[in-house]
Amino acid sequence: MLSAESLKQIDIELAKFPADQRRSAIMGALRIAQTEKGWLAPETIAFVADYIGITAAQAYEVATFYNMYNLQPVGKYKLTVCTNLPCALRGSVDTAQYLQEKLGIGFGETTPDGKFTLMEGECMGACGDAPVMLVNNHKMCSFMTDEAIDQKLAELC
Ligand code: FES
Numbered sequence: 001m002l003s004a005e006s007l008k009q010i011d012i013e014l015a016k017f018p019a020d021q022r023r024s025a026i027m028g029a030l031r032i033a034q035t036e037k038g039w040l041a042p043e044t045i046a047f048v049a050d051y052i053g054i055t056a057a058q059a060y061e062v063a064t065f066y067n068m069y070n071l072q073p074v075g076k077y078k079l080t081v082c083t084n085l086p087c088a089l090r091g092s093v094d095t096a097q098y099l100q101e102k103l104g105i106g107f108g109e110t111t112p113d114g115k116f117t118l119m120e121g122e123c124m125g126a127c128g129d130a131p132v133m134l135v136n137n138h139k140m141c142s143f144m145t146d147e148a149i150d151q152k153l154a155e156l157c
Contacts, residue, residue, distance in 0.1 A: 001047040006036045010051060023054045026062050030069055039070035067121060068137045075110040077156050080121035080134040081144070087123075092131035095144045096120070099133075102153065115157075 002010075013028035029048050034040050040063055042056075049059035063069045070078070081087075081096045096118075100106055103116050110117040126132045129142030133152075141152055 001044065002033055002051075003036055006032050007051070010048070014052070022052050023058065026052055026054065026059055027066075030059065030063055034070060039073050067119070073110070075117040076115050078117045078119060078136050080119040080137070082121045082124050082126075082130070082132050082134075084123040084127075086127035087130040087132060090130035092144075094146075095131045095133065095149065098146050098149055102149065 009032045010025065010029045013025040013032070014022055016028075017024040026048070029052055030040060030045070033044050033048050037044055045059045045063055046056040049056045052059070063071060067080075079099065081092055081099060083092050083096060087095075096107070099118055103111055103118060105111055105116070105118055107118055107120045121134060124132055124134060124140065126140055126142065129140070131144045133141045133144045133149075135141060135152075135156070141148070144152075
């Protein structure tokens with residue numbers, strides 16, 4: 001279900017915790033599985049849960065709580081726009097609107113070519129850089145004006 005390399009990485013996560021606290025490695029294990037698979041299908045979550053030694057329901061509790069876990073397939077680039085208050089006060093509603101128009105999709109949707117998925121996100125702790133957008137859960141993009149969006153999309157295309 002997962003590659004030997006991913007299992008090796010999960011073993012490293014498991015080694016960070018006492019033997020009777022294996023469930024503490026679930027966040028890292030799900031992240032590793034998602035990196036390999038692109039998203040967390042129910043059978044992937046169940047496999048990871050079994051590998052860790054917890055129930056699938058316990059793994060779901062984590063996977064459904066944090067919005068960085070993809071519970072359905074996403075495009076090559078998942079763009080998450082923060083719409084919490086500080087970002088909204090600095091124009092994130094316009095940022096989201098501009099992205100929706102440029103990509104022709106709404107929140108939670110993927111472009112027909114499978115390139116972009118647009119998501120609405122919670123505060124990313126970078127309010128001073130508002131409005132902010134996260135690419136694939138890792139790359140933070142600051143001060144997302146229309147021009148900055150054009151530039152970022154051109155980079156990704
Ligand atoms: S409100 Fe957007 S990063 Fe904090």
